[in-house]
Amino acid sequence: METLFFITSHGVCGYSVSWDCEAAEYDADGWLEKFGDRIGSGSAPLPHGGFIDLSQFSTVTKQR
Numbered sequence: 062m063e064t065l066f067f068i069t070s071h072g073v074c075g076y077s078v079s080w081d082c083e084a085a086e087y088d089a090d091g092w093l094e095k096f097g098d099r100i101g102s103g104s105a106p107l108p109h110g111g112f113i114d115l116s117q118f119s120t121v122t123k124q125r
Contacts, residue, residue, distance in 0.1 A: 063085075064078070064123065065123055068122065099115045
């Protein structure tokens with residue numbers, strides 16, 4: 062399982078998503094590499110489907 066935590070500028074986890082990386086195009090590192098530059102200003106597809114507005118978040122971290 063892969064997990065991403067979307068953190069606001071106040072340090073609050075505003076959203077989290079978990080998915081089976083074998084059933085998706087990206088693992089957590091791959092998603093961050095592909096879409097991490099959009100944090101704070103754009104939107105991106107979620108690994109398991111749908112989209113997320115990244116303009117409301119200041120960072121995204123993965124579960125270690």
